[in-house]
Amino acid sequence: MTDDFAPLSPRRDSRPIHIGDVQVGGNAPIVVQTMTNTDTADAAATIEQVARLADAGAEVVRLAVPDRQAAQALPDIVGRTSVPLVADIHFDHRLALVAIQAGIEGLRLNPGNIRDAAKVREVVQAAKERRIPIRVGVNEGSLPPLPALAEGELPVSKSKRMVEAALWEIGILEEMGFEDIKISLKAFDVPTMCAAYRDMASRVSYPLHLGVTEAGTPGAGSVRSAIGIGTLLAEGIGDTIRVSLAADPADELPVCWDILKSLNLRQRGATIIACPTCGRIEVDLIPLVNQVETHFQQQGHPITVAVMGCVVNGPGEARDADIGLAAGKGKGAIFRKGEIVRIVPEDQFLTALLDEGERIIEERFGLDALSETAVIGTAIKLTPTPAPSPQRPGRASQFQK
Numbered sequence: 159m160t161d162d163f164a165p166l167s168p169r170r171d172s173r174p175i176h177i178g179d180v181q182v183g184g185n186a187p188i189v190v191q192t193m194t195n196t197d198t199a200d201a202a203a204t205i206e207q208v209a210r211l212a213d214a215g216a217e218v219v220r221l222a223v224p225d226r227q228a229a230q231a232l233p234d235i236v237g238r239t240s241v242p243l244v245a246d247i248h249f250d251h252r253l254a255l256v257a258i259q260a261g262i263e264g265l266r267l268n269p270g271n272i273r274d275a276a277k278v279r280e281v282v283q284a285a286k287e288r289r290i291p292i293r294v295g296v297n298e299g300s301l302p303p304l305p306a307l308a309e310g311e312l313p314v315s316k317s318k319r320m321v322e323a324a325l326w327e328i329g330i331l332e333e334m335g336f337e338d339i340k341i342s343l344k345a346f347d348v349p350t351m352c353a354a355y356r357d358m359a360s361r362v363s364y365p366l367h368l369g370v371t372e373a374g375t376p377g378a379g380s381v382r383s384a385i386g387i388g389t390l391l392a393e394g395i396g397d398t399i400r401v402s403l404a405a406d407p408a409d410e411l412p413v414c415w416d417i418l419k420s421l422n423l424r425q426r427g428a429t430i431i432a433c434p435t436c437g438r439i440e441v442d443l444i445p446l447v448n449q450v451e452t453h454f455q456q457q458g459h460p461i462t463v464a465v466m467g468c469v470v471n472g473p474g475e476a477r478d479a480d481i482g483l484a485a486g487k488g489k490g491a492i493f494r495k496g497e498i499v500r501i502v503p504e505d506q507f508l509t510a511l512l513d514e515g516e517r518i519i520e521e522r523f524g525l526d527a528l529s530e531t532a533v534i535g536t537a538i539k540l541t542p543t544p545a546p547s548p549q550r551p552g553r554a555s556q557f558q559k
């Protein structure tokens with residue numbers, strides 16, 4: 159990566175942990191994760207959804223474990239997915255114990271609703287024996303109750319309450335010599351979540367899982383998440399991210415990847431540059447852009463493709479693109495790094511651009527690359543933690559540096 163495409167800030171040093179074979183923190187690339195919305199008790203549906211989410215770019219997937227039926231399905235799920243799984247536990251610590259027994263690769267505990275230190279210790283002891291990391295997952299909507307205020311005393315800010323809730327649980331974990339900790343401090347309000355994460359980042363070296371909680375519908379929620387997560391990542395804070403949308407969880411993953419791409423932190427698949435169109439345009443550009451994006455995203459290789467609306471300004475405006483089309487009336491120019499390489503008639507715009515794309519992929523990644531999916535900054539793989547699955551296919555076959 160050249161200086162021109164360097165990240166904005168150096169990454170904060172964090173202590174590495176391992177969720178199955180995926181490293182989070184340390185020098186690992188920022189890990190992309192999401193959460194299933196199937197009934198976890200339905201093992202087949204959950205396995206199928208995890209596979210779909212992994213295909214869409216999830217490197218770790220979290221499952222809700224709200225009750226005993228869900229926990230009892232975990233032995234049928236764990237080990238049958240291509241990415242490691244994290245059990246999301248609220249209220250009942252016994253569900254965490256069942257998940258650990260089932261071989262789950264990570265746990266999320268909410269310090270806002272498991273407040274009995276003895277129960278937390280019981281979980282920590284079991285996690286320690288299996289070397290399973292725990293996310294101390296604070297959510298602004300489920301904070302411990304506020305203590306009564308003395309007369310004249312001002313209430314503590316929400317971000318401080320979030321940090322204090324996390325530190326309470328971290329204290330219990332540390333007392334037991336447990337350091338495989340990851341922390342999240344999610345709020346809907348972006349300034350609140352940024353303040354909480356910044357405060358925590360200055361206090362501890364554990365890796366941070368970033369997210370804006372209940373961010374909303376795909377349009378507004380993606381913007382809110384990109385601003386919250388992106389602000390912190392731009393400051394070098396954050397080791398793994400999840401975008402939470404009121405949508406199919408697969409829709410969250412392109413947003414995660416676009417956040418990472420926008421900050422030059424990681425790349426997955428092609429980057430598409432498209433002009434916004436203006437009064438100079440003489441072709442129907444937008445359907446063409448969508449076709450180009452679908453094709454190159456499926457190809458999965460990290461190249462930059464431009465689709466521009468006029469020959470006069472297109473090649474110059476998209477000079478950094480690996481390849482591009484500047485579409486004029488009746489004919490257009492195919493260019494590479496701003497230099498026109500050929501002129502093609504309008505009915506060949508799409509095929510000519512796809513041909514040029516195949517050429518550049520072959521030149522850069524080799525012939526075999528045309529049928530592979532590629533990720534730059536692949537999550538670091540390590541020796542699996544105990545109780546790995548014999549059924550899990552290797553992730554190396556899906557991703558490459």
Ligand code: SF4
Nearest residue numbers: 433435436467468471
């Ligand atoms: Fe307008 Fe041409 Fe620029 Fe597109 S490339 S925005 S059509 S000037």
